[in-house]
Amino acid sequence: MRHVISILMENEAGALSRVAGLFSARGYNIESLTVAPTEDASLSRMTIVTRGSEEIIEQITKQLNKLIDVVKLVDLSEDEHIEREMALIKVRAIGEAREEYKRLADIFNGRIIDVTETTYTIELTDSGDRIVEFLAAINADEIIETVRSGVSGIARGEKSLHP
Amino acid sequence: MVQITRFRGCFYLLRELYTRNSLRSSKAGMREKSRFVNANGSFESVFNVAGAGNINRVAISLKRMLTVELTGAEILVRSLKEEGVTHLFGYPGGAVLHIYDALYQQEDVKHILVRHEQAATHAADGYARSTGKAGVALVTSGPGATNAVTGIATAYMDSIPMVVITGQVFTSMIGNDAFQEVDSIGITRPCVKHNFLVKDVADLAETIKKAFYIATTGRPGPVVIDIPKDVTANKAEFNYPKTVSMRSYNPVVKGHIGQIKRAVAMMLSARRPIFYTGGGVVLGRGAAELTALAQQLNYPVTNTLMGLGAYPASDRQFLGMLGMHGTYEANMTMHHCDVLIAIGARFDDRVTGNIEKFCPHAKIIHVDIDPSSISKNVKVDVPIVGSVPDVLQEMIALIKGGNKKPDEDAIGEWWDQIAEWRSADCLKYDEESGKVKPQQVVESLYRATHGDAYVCSDVGQHQMWAAQYYKFDKPYRWINSGGLGTMGFGLPAAMGAQLAHPDATVACVTGEGSIQMCIQELSTCLQYGLPIKIIALNNRYLGMVRQWQEFFYDGRYAMSYMEALPDFVKLAESYGHVGMRIDNPADVDGAMEEAMKLKNRLVFMDFVTDQEENVYPMIPAGAGLNEMILV
Ligand SMILES: Cc1cc2nc3c(=O)[nH]c(=O)nc-3n(C[C@H](O)[C@H](O)[C@H](O)COP(=O)(O)OP(=O)(O)OC[C@H]3O[C@@H](n4cnc5c(N)ncnc54)[C@H](O)[C@@H]3O)c2cc1C
Numbered sequence A: 001m002r003h004v005i006s007i008l009m010e011n012e013a014g015a016l017s018r019v020a021g022l023f024s025a026r027g028y029n030i031e032s033l034t035v036a037p038t039e040d041a042s043l044s045r046m047t048i049v050t051r052g053s054e055e056i057i058e059q060i061t062k063q064l065n066k067l068i069d070v071v072k073l074v075d076l077s078e079d080e081h082i083e084r085e086m087a088l089i090k091v092r093a094i095g096e097a098r099e100e101y102k103r104l105a106d107i108f109n110g111r112i113i114d115v116t117e118t119t120y121t122i123e124l125t126d127s128g129d130r131i132v133e134f135l136a137a138i139n140a141d142e143i144i145e146t147v148r149s150g151v152s153g154i155a156r157g158e159k160s161l162h163p
Numbered sequence B: 001m002v003q004i005t006r007f008r009g010c011f012y013l014l015r016e017l018y019t020r021n022s023l024r025s026s027k028a029g030m031r032e033k034s035r036f037v038n039a040n041g042s043f044e045s046v047f048n049v050a051g052a053g054n055i056n057r058v059a060i061s062l063k064r065m066l067t068v069e070l071t072g073a074e075i076l077v078r079s080l081k082e083e084g085v086t087h088l089f090g091y092p093g094g095a096v097l098h099i100y101d102a103l104y105q106q107e108d109v110k111h112i113l114v115r116h117e118q119a120a121t122h123a124a125d126g127y128a129r130s131t132g133k134a135g136v137a138l139v140t141s142g143p144g145a146t147n148a149v150t151g152i153a154t155a156y157m158d159s160i161p162m163v164v165i166t167g168q169v170f171t172s173m174i175g176n177d178a179f180q181e182v183d184s185i186g187i188t189r190p191c192v193k194h195n196f197l198v199k200d201v202a203d204l205a206e207t208i209k210k211a212f213y214i215a216t217t218g219r220p221g222p223v224v225i226d227i228p229k230d231v232t233a234n235k236a237e238f239n240y241p242k243t244v245s246m247r248s249y250n251p252v253v254k255g256h257i258g259q260i261k262r263a264v265a266m267m268l269s270a271r272r273p274i275f276y277t278g279g280g281v282v283l284g285r286g287a288a289e290l291t292a293l294a295q296q297l298n299y300p301v302t303n304t305l306m307g308l309g310a311y312p313a314s315d316r317q318f319l320g321m322l323g324m325h326g327t328y329e330a331n332m333t334m335h336h337c338d339v340l341i342a343i344g345a346r347f348d349d350r351v352t353g354n355i356e357k358f359c360p361h362a363k364i365i366h367v368d369i370d371p372s373s374i375s376k377n378v379k380v381d382v383p384i385v386g387s388v389p390d391v392l393q394e395m396i397a398l399i400k401g402g403n404k405k406p407d408e409d410a411i412g413e414w415w416d417q418i419a420e421w422r423s424a425d426c427l428k429y430d431e432e433s434g435k436v437k438p439q440q441v442v443e444s445l446y447r448a449t450h451g452d453a454y455v456c457s458d459v460g461q462h463q464m465w466a467a468q469y470y471k472f473d474k475p476y477r478w479i480n481s482g483g484l485g486t487m488g489f490g491l492p493a494a495m496g497a498q499l500a501h502p503d504a505t506v507a508c509v510t511g512e513g514s515i516q517m518c519i520q521e522l523s524t525c526l527q528y529g530l531p532i533k534i535i536a537l538n539n540r541y542l543g544m545v546r547q548w549q550e551f552f553y554d555g556r557y558a559m560s561y562m563e564a565l566p567d568f569v570k571l572a573e574s575y576g577h578v579g580m581r582i583d584n585p586a587d588v589d590g591a592m593e594e595a596m597k598l599k600n601r602l603v604f605m606d607f608v609t610d611q612e613e614n615v616y617p618m619i620p621a622g623a624g625l626n627e628m629i630l631v
């Protein structure tokens, strides 16, 4: 099962390596990991997407909670939540393709943020699935490069993660 | 640090907590009237203050003048003193020279110079295991830190409270591949409870406070503090924090009362119960509560290797150790139980055997302070997160206050069944072989020390024999590396225990393989006059390895024979100790008595034991607890 774990942690040097080290040492897999400071500069917020059986996910959350730098943790997938990911996609855009990519970007609520005579760079912020759909809609040969941010997650409604 | 008290209007009494030579009093327009040393050994001075009109202003400037800034090294040493540290095990080097200089100038914290940094960490560990207090080690950067890692990992696996201070290169040099630089934080991260790099001397005291707090609370463990050399030279005001609170670390102590009630109901309805208890009872200081609870219910108790002493081994209700080399009765009782009460034990694979076959009929209650120990290897029915004494006290009170009692008939039948398993006498051994039997040596040690010694062990067959044949009635007496299984642990750990308990008998049960991994510490023992009794069960084999090769590799003894052994008697003597060699079974008791009489000497007893003796009983890999090899 895929799980989205959201962590509030002390914004200390080395905190990220403690989390990454835990996953590699215990053989848990990480699909994506994003991290940045919050409005309170002493705290970082991290979103980890991982997969595993219920027992493994239970161990992952317990082990993460055990890290001294971890202040709070929630498994977002246990409840209604929103996931967003940003992708930057550079495509070869020549001739007819220019119109087509413009339309495609509009359909997916993407934006063209850089234009040259031969390329477009498209920014797309959406769920991971939608980004995959978008990429599938483009001719693979015409993708020059893609950069994905990994998932950021947040609970719906009043729920929030606080120290 | 200076305390100023108003004294008869215009006199000030200065309480100098830090001993200094000069109090340049003239600066504040005041004259020192008298000075004396108070009961705490610090100075108190009475000042005659001129211009007493604005006494508060004088007081403020006085305070500023007297605010003592200490170097990081001094702060470190003073902080250790504040933490009640009596012994510091260490080895000097460039990055920690300021610290050694500060240590030199005081007498409160005694530094013990080991001969290898691995031994510093093991000795600190042995100190901790024998006292329940945090052990402290100090090593230099680079090789000092890497040598310490084995001891840190050993403590980590067995949840031992320890604070290890590692020197580091100058802050400005970190990351430059400077001389003797290693990333100590990175290297130790997977084997510490937590670690800190101190970059600013102003943070040092608070970091040390946190380190001790983290090491000793919750599930204990080692904490590393990495201190760059410049931080030990820089100055800051010294204020040791009285308390510490961390928003990200709040270990639970009290168990959930609803869960405790469910557990008690389950315990009382048991027909075939057993207490399976581990190192957590020792670490949490819950031995008295465990004994009270088990005796209140008249249920059988088994201990893990780490839990030995948590329940008195000479008591009728004790079934011995369980697991791979546990007793037949303990493992059979486990296998057939209907309610398993696990307390401070972590369902290690050496205990469960094949997990598929583990306690097939049991409902499981598990008390542990670390949620990640619960349902990690075996799914449990009633998890209780909390500390052993607190949870057990609640249980005892609930049972006492309630009207449900254990089913006496069922428990009686259960004890009858256990008596039958016991009658297999699984620890019997051949006493007529004409050879010195390792089991016999441990039994002899038990008698000669009246069961009251601190027994520190190395790793191998001798460790199992010590665990099986020495009956530990008290916690903190059995000191061994269970989780990591570190050969070389025994002798340095014994040094820590002996320093913590100078008048007690401390024995080191070891093998001729293990002892050679930290043999250099015989020199440390001489320097500090540590009268450890080394009981070497010398089988001229890496016996535990040989046993596995005998059983599972058709007796191909690859690299498990110990050739070219030193003459341990001469070796001990060359270090200024007493050496004895015993190769006749008839001499064992006499030699043991004689060694114990040498109260102030380290005695190296080299017992030439039956070479191919095996540790029995044994659960082979993949088998269940009911599938033991008996002899
Ligand atoms: C050669 C060799 C052979 C071995 N054979 C055996 C064997 O036959 N049988 C055996 O048992 N072991 C054996 N071991 C040891 C084994 O590897 C484990 O180290 C041991 O079984 C673990 O013991 P434990 O479960 O008591 O856990 P420990 O490692 O002692 O862990 C303590 C547990 O208690 C918890 N705890 C800590 N403080 C508290 C508190 N205040 N309140 C509540 N809980 C707390 C911790 O969270 C942890 O879960 C052997 C080791 C070696 C080297």
Ligand SMILES: Cc1ncc(C[n+]2csc(CCOP(=O)(O)OP(=O)(O)O)c2C)c(N)n1
Residues within 6 Å of the ligand: B458, B459, B460, B461, B462, B463, B485, B486, B487, B488, B510, B511, B512, B513, B514, B515, B537, B539, B541, B542, B543, B544, B545
């Ligand atoms: C540092 C280290 N290296 C290797 C091992 C693997 N090992 C476990 S027991 C053992 C043999 C120990 O021999 P000895 O000290 O003579 O004890 P004996 O088993 O003969 O009683 C070995 C090599 C270990 N536990 N620790």
Ligand SMILES: [Mg+2]
Residues within 6 Å of the ligand: B460, B511, B512, B513, B537, B538, B539, B540, B541, B542, B543
């Ligand atoms: Mg041997």
